[in-house]
Structure formats: structure tokens, C-alpha cells
Amino acid sequence: MFVGELSLTGEIRPVRGIINIIEAAKAHGFSEIYIPVGNATQAALVANDIDIYPVQNLRELWLKLKSLSAFSPLKPFVENTQKDKHKHIILDDVCGQEQAKRALTIAVAGRHNILLQGPPGTGKSMLAKCIPSLLPTMSLSECIDVTKLHSLVRQTTQAITERPFRAPHHSASLSAMIGGGSQSQPGEISLAHHGVLFLDEFAEYPRNVLEALRQPLEDHQIAVSRANIKTTYPANFMLVATANPCPCGYYQSPDHTCNCSPQQLQAYQKKLSGPLLDRIDIAFTVNRPTESVLFKSTTISSPEQDSAKFQIRTALNNQINRYHNPAIFNSSLSSHETATLIQLTKSAKNLLESATKSQNFSARAFFKIIKVARTIADLESSDQVDEIHIAEAIAYRIR
Numbered sequence: 001m002f003v004g005e006l007s008l009t010g011e012i013r014p015v016r017g018i019i020n021i022i023e024a025a026k027a028h029g030f031s032e033i034y035i036p037v038g039n040a041t042q043a044a045l046v047a048n049d050i051d052i053y054p055v056q057n058l059r060e061l062w063l064k065l066k067s068l069s070a071f072s073p074l075k076p077f078v079e080n081t082q083k084d085k086h087k088h089i090i091l092d093d094v095c096g097q098e099q100a101k102r103a104l105t106i107a108v109a110g111r112h113n114i115l116l117q118g119p120p121g122t123g124k125s126m127l128a129k130c131i132p133s134l135l136p137t138m139s140l141s142e143c144i145d146v147t148k149l150h151s152l153v154r155q156t157t158q159a160i161t162e163r164p165f166r167a168p169h170h171s172a173s174l175s176a177m178i179g180g181g182s183q184s185q186p187g188e189i190s191l192a193h194h195g196v197l198f199l200d201e202f203a204e205y206p207r208n209v210l211e212a213l214r215q216p217l218e219d220h221q222i223a224v225s226r227a228n229i230k231t232t233y234p235a236n237f238m239l240v241a242t243a244n245p246c247p248c249g250y251y252q253s254p255d256h257t258c259n260c261s262p263q264q265l266q267a268y269q270k271k272l273s274g275p276l277l278d279r280i281d282i283a284f285t286v287n288r289p290t291e292s293v294l295f296k297s298t299t300i301s302s303p304e305q306d307s308a309k310f311q312i313r314t315a316l317n318n319q320i321n322r323y324h325n326p327a328i329f330n331s332s333l334s335s336h337e338t339a340t341l342i343q344l345t346k347s348a349k350n351l352l353e354s355a356t357k358s359q360n361f362s363a364r365a366f367f368k369i370i371k372v373a374r375t376i377a378d379l380e381s382s383d384q385v386d387e388i389h390i391a392e393a394i395a396y397r398i399r
Contacts, residue, residue: 003021
């Protein structure tokens with residue numbers, strides 16, 4: 001098979017969707033495929049079971065077909081397990097906020113959606129930007145999935161090997177977020193597949209955009225329907241959001257006076273509907289750090305980052321051993337799977353039952369508490385979910 005865009009100069013230019021083309025060639029029994037050099041990086045992800053020959057122009061192709069030039073097939077992609085330590089913000093860069101870092105560790109370990117609330121300048125956005133440094137390396141199949149999605153949106157010749165961290169501005173339109181347009185392209189939620197969707201200033205997004213997140217947060221996919229086409233894209237992402245309590249940011253703050261009127265406060269808080277907030281597993285209020293913490297000297301070592309990564313690795317291994325599938329996390333369990341696969345001690349059941357009655361938790365919140373508690377237990381390598389795990393999970397529910 002020969003794939004490429006031929007220019008008038010004889011140059012063979014790269015094309016979109018090369019991974020899909022190679023997979024189709026494999027399915028139809030082709031053993032050799034000639035592709036543009038510009039597509040070689042992405043093609044290396046699926047270079048097994050088929051000989052792939054990158055060529056730059058028609059002359060190179062002619063020499064190969066006439067056996068006048070030595071050509072060797074493209075070598076398969078080799079995963080790089082090493083991350084650039086200086087590329088991302090790490091937990092030790094954030095002053096104080098130990099409890100917030102704990103909540104962040106739990107969220108990453110179980111792929112739970114998390115909302116960080118609090119006044120301006122407390123480090124909410126900085127904490128969220130620490131997540132890429134905590135996420136595990138993508139597997140080969142995940143790299144293929146993410147690269148295929150991104151190649152549909154823009155002309156890219158690079159293989160995507162790091163988990164996506166999408167941070168759209170709050171002025172993003174509905175179609176930009178969920179997908180669509182004349183060609184029914186994937187949106188931000190699909191481009192965050194196998195990664196993180198970060199929404200800074202959560203309440204500043206248009207209400208219709210926020211409400212559109214409800215279905216993909218449950219189903220992990222989005223169906224984009226247009227007049228002449230209907231396409232379903234994957235959208236299995238971890239939602240990370242930050243929000244101020246009011247437009248000025250100082251509602252109920254002990255240090256500042258809130259200048260918002262009751263009408264402004266009500267309109268601001270109404271943007272976040274109950275059904276949307278119910279889909280968030282962990283909510284944590286980030287308070288202002290004290291001056292003594294801010295003046296604390298930093299060290300070259302990163303004990304908090306290393307400790308969090310070790311705990312996350314332990315929790316992920318425990319989940320793999322339990323579910324026998326590296327793609328299944330505690331947060332992705334259905335209600336039936338949660339009830340059958342997660343065991344609670346008697347004291348944990350009593351506490352959860354009491355809290356559900358007193359706080360009037362929904363059925364969704366009930367099962368989310370169990371799943372978050374299971375992740376907390378996984379961080380400690382505990383076989384059963386005990387009362388202390390349920391208590392911490394309940395504390396992270398939105399009140």
C-alpha cells in the first residue's frame with residue numbers, strides 16, 4: 001500500500017490519520033506500506049506485524065522498488081518511562097497546603113474528579129498544575145488512542161507520549177468543549193482522553209458548557225450529532241476544577257470582606273448545578289497559608305513529591321491486582337461493581353449509613369464515597385475499607 005500526498009515537485013507530504021490507515025491495512029492483510037517521512041513518528045506506534053517504509057519523495061520510492069537503494073523498515077516505538085523532572089510543577093513547589101496535597105494524591109490514585117475551592121491566591125491553580133508530574137506514564141495502547149484523536153484536529157506529525165493536560169479558557173464555546181463543527185471534530189473533553197481536563201475558575205464557564213459535561217463524566221464518551229454525520233468520541237478524562245466562592249472571591253473569608261451583593265452571589269453559585277457537583281468525587285477548600293509557611297525555605301530534594309508518587313504507584317498496583325485490568329480504576333466502577341467488589345467493615349457500613357441519612361446523600365454520592373474510600377485504603381494497601389477511610393471520603397463530599 002502507498003499512502004501520501006504527492007506534490008508537483010515529487011515530494012511526498014504527510015497526511016492525517018496515518019495510524020487509522022495502517023491499522024486498516026493490517027486488517028486487510030497488507031504486509032508492506034510506504035508512507036511519508038513526516039508520518040514516521042506516529043506510524044512507529046503501530047509498526048508491529050507490518051513493514052513500514054518512510055519515503056521522502058518519488059525518487060526514493062523508485063530506487064526502493066527497483067532494489068537500487070537499501071531500505072530498512074521502520075522500527076517499532078519504544079516507550080520512554082523517564083519524565084522530565086524540570087518540565088512540570090511538583091508538590092514541593094507549593095508552600096504548605098498538606099491537606100490539599102493529600103486530596104490531590106487521592107484523586108490521582110483513583111482517577112477521581114476533584115474541585116478545589118477557596119479565595120484567590122491560595123494556590124488552587126498551582127496545585128492543579130502539579131497533577132501532570134504525578135500521573136503515570138501512558139501505555140502504548142493509550143499513546144495510540146490519544147495520538148489518533150489529536151491527529152483528527154490538527155496536522156501533527158508527532159506521537160503523543162505524555163498524558164494530555166487540557167486547560168481551555170472559560171470563553172471556550174460549547175462546540176470547542178464537546179466537539180462538533182462542520183467536520184464533527186473532537187472537542188476538549190475528547191482531547192483530554194486518558195488525561196486531565198483542567199477548568200480554572202469553574203463558575204466562570206457558561207452554564208450550558210458546564211451542563212454538557214454531565215453525560216461524558218458518567219459515560220466516558222460523547223456523541224457529536226450534526227445534520228449529515230453522527231460521531232462518537234471517547235472522553236475518559238479526570239476533571240480537575242478550581243473555583244472561588246463568589247465573584248470577588250472572599251465570601252465567608254475571615255481575612256477580607258466580601259463586596260458581592262446577595263443577587264451576585266446567588267447568580268454566581270447557580271452556575272454550578274447540583275447534578276454537576278454530584279458528579280465530582282472530591283471537593284476541598286484551600287485556605288490561605290500563614291506567613292510562617294510562606295517564608296519557609298525550600299530544599300533541593302522533593303520528599304512530598306516522591307512520597308505522593310510512591311503512594312499513587314502503590315494504589316495503582318493494588319487496583320490492577322484487584323480488577324486485573326490496568327484501564328479500570330476505582331472511579332470507573334459501576335454501582336453494581338462497587339457493591340460486589342468493594343468490601344466494607346461493619347463499622348464502615350454503619351458510619352456510611354448514618355452519614356447518608358443525616359446529609360441526605362444521593363445514590364450517586366453514596367457510591368462515590370465508597371469508591372473514594374477504596375482509593376484511600378489502596379494508598380495504605382488495606383484489603384478492606386474501614387471506618388477511618390469512609391470518614392475521610394465523607395469529608396471530601398460537597399456540603
